[in-house]
Amino acid sequence: MSKKKWIFTASAALLASAVILTACSTTSKDSSSTKETTTVQTSKLSTGDVTTTLDKVDNTKWLYNADDKVYYQIGISYAATPTDADQQTLSIFVPEAYMTAKDNGDGTYTCEVNPKGTVGNYTAESAPIVIPINTPGYSAMSALTAYSSDAATYTNEGFIYVSAGLRGRDSGAPGGVTDAKAAIRYIRYTADEIAGSTDSIFVYGMSGGGAQSAIIGSSGDSALYDDYLTEIGAVTGVSDAVAGVMAWCPVTSLDTADMAYEWNLGSSRTDLSEDEQTISDGLAEAYAEYINSLGLKDSDGNTLKLEKSDTGIYQAGSYYDYIKETIESSLNTFLANTTFPYDGSSTSSGGGMMGGGMPSGGMNISGLLSSIDSTKLQELIDAAGLDMDASQISTYSEDQIKELMSKIDISSLMGGAGPSGQAPSGAPSGQAPSGAPSGTESSEEATTSIEDVDNIQRTETTSSLDLTGTYNSAQEYIDALNAESEWVTYDEKTNTATITSVADFVKYLKPASKALAAFDALDKSQGENQLFGVDGTSIHWDSYVAEAAKGTDYEDDFATDLETTDSLGTDLTTRINMYSPLYYLASTSDGANSSNVASYWRIRTGINQGDTALSTEVNLALALENYGIEDVDFATVWGYGHTEAEITGNASENFIDWVNESLENSSK
Template sequence: MLKKIAAAAMAVLMICQLTACGESPDDNTKTEGISQEKTEDTSQEEAEGTQEEADSSGSITTNLEKIDMSKWMYHAEDNVYYQIGISYCEMPADASYETLAVFVPGDYLSGTDNGDGTYTCEINSEAEVNGYAAEAAPIVIPIETPGYAAQAALTDYTSLTEYMEAGFVYVHAGCRGRDAGAPAGVTDIKAAIRYLRYINDAVPGDAEKIFVFGMSGGGAQSALVGATGDSELYDPYLEQIGAVQGVSDAVYGSMDWCPITNLDSADAAYEWMMGVTRTGLSDDEQAISDAMAASFADYINQAGIKDENGNVLTLEESADGIFQAGSYYDYIVGVIETSLNNFLSDTEFPYDSSASGENEGGPGGRGGFGGRGNDGDFPGPDGNMEFGEFGVPGGKEGGKELREMDGEGGLEGPAGNGGPDGAGESPYEELDDITRTETSNGITISGTYETASDYIDALNANGTWVTYDAATNTAAITSVSDFVKAFKSVSKNLGAFDQLDAGQGENILFGYGDGNGAHFDGVLAEILKELESSYASDFAEDLQKTDAVGYTAAQRLSMYTPLYYLLESEDGYGASIPAKHWRIRTGIAQSDTSLTTEVNLALALQNYDGVESVDFATVWGQQHVKAERTGNSTANFITWVNECMK
C-alpha cells in the first residue's frame, strides 16, 4: 500500500517536471510504455544566449565541450593514452568529484607530440587490441563506492594493465556519496554515461557497449545503473547538475559483487533469514524482529517472484520458525545446497582453508565469522554499534559527518588501495579484519581437511545440519535456520538498514545532504506504529519529508531499488531499459545482507523480457568480498565482458 501511495504521489509530481529519455543502447530493446521522444524547451537557453550542441537528429542538448583531442597524455611504458579531470556535467554539485578520466590502449590512437607533454590524437581505425577495433571496444566503468560512499575523481595516472591488454576503454567517473543523499551517486554515474555517448564519435570505445562493475554499495549502485536505464524518475536530478540531455544512460552490462540493495525489503529479509540468531533482545525488540520476519512473507507473496521455469514462489506458515516453508523457502534451500556442492566440486582435497583466498577466487574461506558487517559500521561484542576507521556515527542527533572511505587515505587505483582488481589493501579487506562474536551454534573453518568428509564433519561440529553422500560427492542441509546459525549469524542491529536510531549508513543515504540520517522503511514504520513503539513518531516524521526536488524518502527508495523496475508487481516495471547482460557474485557467509537480496535480483532479471543473460552464483565460505568460485575477480570480469561482446 505504501508503494502505491508513493507511486501516485510521484506521478502527480512529475507530470510537469519530467520528460522522457532518448535512445536505448540497442533499438530493438526499447521498452514499451516509455516515451522515446525527448521534448525540449529551449526558450530559456535561447534567452540566455547559451550554445546548443546537437547531433544530426538535433536531439542532444548540452553546453559541455567535447573532449579535447589535443590534450591527451601518454604513458609510454604501458602504451596508454589518457585524460583526467574531464567535466561530465555543466553544473556539478561537487566539482571535486564530478569529473571523469579516460584510459585508452595506445594502439587505438595515433598521436603527435605537442612538445609540452601532451599529444594530439586521432582514432586509428586500422588497429586492433585483443580482437577489438578502436570503435568497437567495450567501455568499462568501475563503481567502487563501499557503503554508498563517494568515489573520488582521479587526479593522476593509474596503471590498468589487464584492462588495456584486454582492449577495453576504461572510464573512471568520480561521483558523490551517501552524504549527498540518494540518488546522487547513481545520478552522477548516469551523467557520466550520457557524456560518453555525447563524445562517442571522438574517442575510442563503443558507447553502446558500456559495462559497470562494483562491490558492496558499489555493487548495489552498479545494479541500479543496470536496472534504471533511461528512468524518467532521475530526470530532475540529472537536469539539476546539467547532464547531457537527449541521450541514453542505459548500459549493456552490470557486474555486481555482494550488492547491498533492494532496501525496500532488506530489513524484513534480514530478520526472516537471520533474525533467529539474535540474542539478548527485549520483549519489545523481539516483537519487532518477529513482525519484520512475517512482513517478508507478505512481501514475497505479493511480489510474484518466479523461478527459472516461470513458477511463482511463495512462503507459507510453518510449525518451526516464521514462514519457513513454501516454494520460495525450498528455492533458498536449493541455492544454499548448490553453493556447497559447487564448493565440493571445485575443491581438491586435501584442502587448506587458510590458503583458500577469501577475497580473490579459490573456494572455501572463513566459515561464517571474522567477516565484517556494514561498510563502515561495526557491531561490538555487546551487540551495540562501534565505529571503526572507515565510519563514525551519523544518526539523527548531532549531525556527525560520515567519512568518505574512498576519499581519504590515498587511493592507488580506482578500486581501492589495492588497485583495480580489489586485491591487496582494499577497503573491503581491511574491514574484513574486524572480528565477530560467535553465536552458540556458530562454527569456524580453519586448518587443513584431508577429505570432503572431514570438511563436512567440521561443518557439523556443533550439531548435524549437513548430510553428505561420498559416492556422489554431494551434500544437503537440514534447514535455512540451521545454516544461518552455523554459518551466517547477524552482524547488524535491529533495523539492519533502517536502524531504529537512524545511525546506519543507509540512513545517511536517505538523508537530505546534511550528514544526518533519516528513516526510509515504510514497512518498519507501520510495524512500529502498530506496536506503539516510541520510535514510530521519528519514522513517521522522516517519511513525510521531501528533498530539494520534492521527492519523499519512499520515492527515492523506489529509485534506489532495482526490483522496482524489474518485477511486474511493481509500479516501475517497464519504465526503464535494463542492461542486457548481468553477472552477480556473492559470498554466501556474509552477514551484511540476507541471501535473498541477490537471489531475488537474479530471479527478477532471469524473468525480465529483454535481459539476455544472467550469470549468478553464491560462493561457499566467502563473505563480503569480491567473491569468485575460482580465479581472480578482475580476470573473471574481463572474461565475462568478452563473452557478452560475442
C-alpha cells in the same frame, strides 16, 4: 551525427525522444507474466535534440603513459552545473593502438581515433567501455586525478577504462546513481571524439558499488532521475542505459532489505528487548506477504511462495525451498571444485567480514580513508612523518595512497578490520578455490568485536564453528560443519550434500551481523540512514520498519521522519524506488517496463556474508530472468563472506572473460 548505436531490453515507449527508432525489433515472451518485452534497436542520435553546454573531449590535451602504452585525459566535467565541480568529473584511459597521435611538445598530444587500430579481438570502434563503481557503503568515489596502472588491467585487454567521480551518501539518494548516469550520458555525447563502443558499456562494483551498479543497470533512462540530472546539468537527448552489470555482493533492494534480513537472519538474534523482538518478528512476517505478492517464478514457471511453518516465521513453501536449494547448490559446487586435503583457513566462513582483493581498478581506498575521522587519521599521518593532509585524501594519486597505506596502520580506526578490498586474493594452490579470501578463526566467543567501515556496522566474527583446520577429505569437512549438531547430510558416492533447514545454515554460518534494523537502524546509525536523509542528516526511512514499530517507543520518530522530502521536493517512497532494482524489474511493480534494462548480468555473492539477506541477490537474479533477460550469470560462493566472491579464478580476470564472452555471443 554520432556513429554509435546501442541495444537494450526495454519497452519501446520508454525510449528518449531524441532517439530515432529503426523499424527492426524483436520480441520475446516475459516468463513472469503474459506481457511481451521488446528488444529495440535504436539508431543514430539526432544531434539537434542533444542539449548541453559541455564541450566534448578536447583531442589536443591527451596525456601518455609510455610504460603501459595508454593515452588518457583526467578532470573532464560531465556536469554543466555541478554541485561539486571537483567530484563530478571523469577520466578516460585508451589503448595506444586506438589512437593516432602527434606530440605537442609540452607533454600533451593531439590524437585522433585510429579506426584500424586493434587490441585482441577489438577495434577502436568495437572496444567495450568499463566503468568501476567503487562506493562501499554508498560512499563517494573520486575520479582518478593522475595516471593509474589499474587502468592497464583493462586497456591491455582492449577495453576503454573510465573513472568517474560520484557523490556519496552524505549528498543523499539518488546522488551517486545520478552522477553515474550523467557520466554515461557524457561518454555517449562525446562518442565521436573517443574510442570505444557505446553499445558496450559495462559497470561493475562490490557491496554498495555492486548495489549502485545493479541500479544503473536496471534503471536506464528512467524518468525518475530527470529532475536530478537537470539539476547538475547532465547532457540530455542521449541514453544513460548500459549493456552489462557485474555485481559482487550487492547490498541492494533497500526497499525490502530490512524485512528480508529479519526473515533470513533474524532467527539468529539473541537478547532482543520486547520492542525489538516485536519489530523483528513483524518484519519477517511482512516479508512473507511481500514475497507472496511479488510473483517471482522459477525456471519451470512455478510461482514461488512462502507458507506458515511449525517452527520459525514462514519457513516453508516453494520460495523457502528455492532458498534452501540455493544453499545446497553452493555447498555442492564447493565440494566439486575443492581438492582435498583442504586448508579451511583459506576460506574460513567470515560471516559479515570484509576481505579479498577488489578487481583492479575496483578499490576505493581514498574514499574509505575519507570516511575515517580526519583528526585521528591526521595523527597517524603526522606520526609517520608524512606531508599529507587527511582532509584532502580523496584528491591524492594512487601512488600517494600506496605510500600512505604502506606507512600507517588504519585498522585501529576501523575496529581492527582492514578496508574492503585490501587483503590480497589467492588461496594455497591445489586447495581452496582460487581467489578465496584469507580466513580468520571463527569463534562464538569473538562476537563482541565490531567493524565500522563507511558507517556500516558489522560484528567482525559471527560463526559458532571453527573451520580453520586442514581436512583430508570431504567427509572430514562435513564432520566439522556438524561439530555442534548434525545439520548437513553427505553422500560420499555422489559427493553431494543436503541441509536440514535454512535456519540451521544461518545459525552456523550466516548469523545476523547487523543490529536491528539492519539498514534503517533504530538509532539511525547505519549508512543507509544517511543515504535517505537530507543535507547529510540521518533519518528513519523504511515504512515497513515503521509499521512493525507501531506500539513501541520508536513509533513517533519513524512517523516524523517518513514525511521528509529532499531539496527537489521528492518524497521518500520515490527516492527509495530509485535505489531498488526490482522497482523496474518486477511485473507487479509500478516501475515495470519504465526503463532500459541492461542485457548482460553477472552476480556473485559470498553466501556466508551477514551484510544482507541471501534473498537479496536471489530475488535480483530471478526478477531479471522473469523480466526476460536471457544472460543472467548468478552464483553464490560457499565459504565466502562480504567480498569479491568467485568460485574459481581471479575476480578481475573473470570479469574481463565474462565481458568478452558476452560480446562474442551477442555478435553470433
